[in-house]
Amino acid sequence: MTEKQCEICGAEISGTPQKIVIDGSTMEVCKSCARFGKPEDKFTLVPKKMVPAERAFTVVRPKPRDHFKDLTELVPDFGRKIREAREGLGLSPEELGSRIKEKAALLKKIEREEISPEDAIRKKLEKELKIKLADETSETRVKSGSSGRGLTLGDIASIKRKNER
Ligand SMILES: [Zn+2]
Structure with missing residues (x-):
């Protein structure tokens, strides 16, 4: 029956x-x-359980900072930080440029965040302006691993494996 x-x-x-x-x-x-x-x-x-169906329609967007990936991650408002620090010292972009031997036009572009400074320029700016431009919080985020991003299938699999031992 x-x-x-x-x-x-x-x-x-x-x-x-x-x-x-x-x-x-x-x-x-x-x-x-x-x-x-x-x-x-x-x-x-x-x-x-519906994830695979939804995924078919998800456009894979490049991460916003992808084009900076070879560079040190910068603080999100690095341009403003540079400008404020420079103005705090009473320097024009030209004066700052001559101190660190870079073109004022380049510094202006960096301040407008049109481009992100190479590590060498970033270090000179940090030293000259006594500011931090490398985004250390993002490094911490990566190192601390799974916190904040939820479990992945890989995490679940490794948890399962641990429990089976
Ligand atoms: Zn059947």
């Missing part, structure tokens, strides 16, 4: 139905239809 019908082909299931996940929903199917989905137990740790 407890015989169930396969939710895919409609055949009566003898024995325990196979629970599989198709497109985010769990179905009870016969053995031969089990191959159409993934075993349910692999999904129990991932609450959001």
